[in-house]
Amino acid sequence: MTDLVNELRFARPRAPEALRERVAELAAQAPAPARASRPAFVWPRIPVRRYVLVGAPAVLALAFGYAAVHGIVSSGSPADERAAVPLLRSPTVAESGRRLSPLAQGNTARALDKTPVWAAPAPAGALSSAKAGSARAAPLPPSNRLQNYSASMRIRLGGVDGLSDATVRAMRIARNLGGYIVSVQYGSGRREGEAYVTVRVPVQRVQRALMRYSGLGTIVAQNVRIQDLQEGVDRLERRMDRIRNQMARIDAQLKNPNLDATEREILEAKREGLVEILRGLGRQRGATFRRAQFATFSLNLTTGAQKDEAAPPPGRIERMLDDAGSVLVQEVAWTLFILTVAAPFVLLLGLAWWGARAARRASDRRLLEET
């Protein structure tokens, strides 16, 4: 076979002169070289495999890098700025609740907001000041509007032994203030215990109730919610006035001696209906008034230790990791979304292109084999 190969190589055909001249004429038409010098860089032909091996880690590094930078940048604010906004401190309010300072009147305007107001948790070890401070810090219901006042408090006790006493004291406080007990749930084990006490206290005694309940233990968390009822009551009363006016007009008509029996009957039936409606509205108004007369206190008495205290605000590194983690999750979610949506189309296009290319090559091979 070597001889064959050598013979083929040495007997390489040469182009005829006519063809040589024709190509030379073509070459003469060629314009001046477009590239005067070799290009500085030509993108080399890189196999797809190498693209994937290099590209995939590069993309991952980019994603992690962006997440880390985002985490560092967004965690830059000091922890203090992220603490819960402290409540307005209300001044000392007389028990009747009639004398309100301008600040308390401001509290009245704030109290119209239905969103709950959070108090900062008491630091461990500052018992007495925490109790008094927390009690003063909670907003108080104003006296010139009907409000639904509710407060929830999580109070940590010294130990299981004190749980029973504290529960009894909580109930007694409510009764002493003229209120009543709604529900009590009590459970204790050898080391831990919890009690849930719900009481209702006259709204004028909210301040005293807060002070006394604060004295049961360390307040770990406190939540106050004020819901305005005055608007609803005003609407009811306007409606009741309208109905009374209608009734008065009917009464005036009934006084007419010229009314026939049928008309009189109709008017009387109508008046009866209005009376019923008026009674119903009156009942609603009464219920709303009663609701506004009492504030609801939900107490959670617990003997749990460290876990019951509010976690300290996260440090900068924790915030950075947290933010970076959430950015990474977003990136993964978007990538998955794009892949999920685009992948079938890309796959189909790729298959179509590859199929067409393979078919073309097979056709060319058959053509050459037949020739």
Added chain:
Amino acid sequence: MATPWTAEREASGEELTFAAAAERHLDDVYAYLLYLTGDRELAGDLTGETFERALRRWRRFEPGRGSARTWLCQLARSSALDHFRSERRRRRREEAAGGLEREKAHVVFGEGLSAELEAALRRLSAAEREVIALRVVLDLEVEPAARLLGISKTACTTRLSRALGKLERLVKGDDGD
């Protein structure tokens, strides 16, 4: 490692222009097309057509990606395949119309080839002659040859081995002749 372009540049000592590439590789393209078509006249026509195409596309040629010779052979192959396709359509029309088949002209694949070898080459298919032309006559490396043919390097080597084996058998007269 020097790229083919660098090697050509070093060899010529000058920048590769179209004229230089045409002069240097005219015989290569012609030889390839002769082996592919088995027809001198057709090989000549297709060679001219190839260089016309090359002139139009010369700006697209990037030396870093491969040698000018490989690029020109790719254009030549494309021209030849276009011709074969149109010939096939024409033959089918003629056969359908009951036309006569043309006689193939006597081919000389190379000055100095023995008569047995010439006859054996004529009996190979265009695909078999093509791989022999690229790997043996033009002495292309397996990678550019495989890329030009659109097959893997392994397939290219196998195809060459089979083509040379068949050629040898035909030359020796062992193919049932």
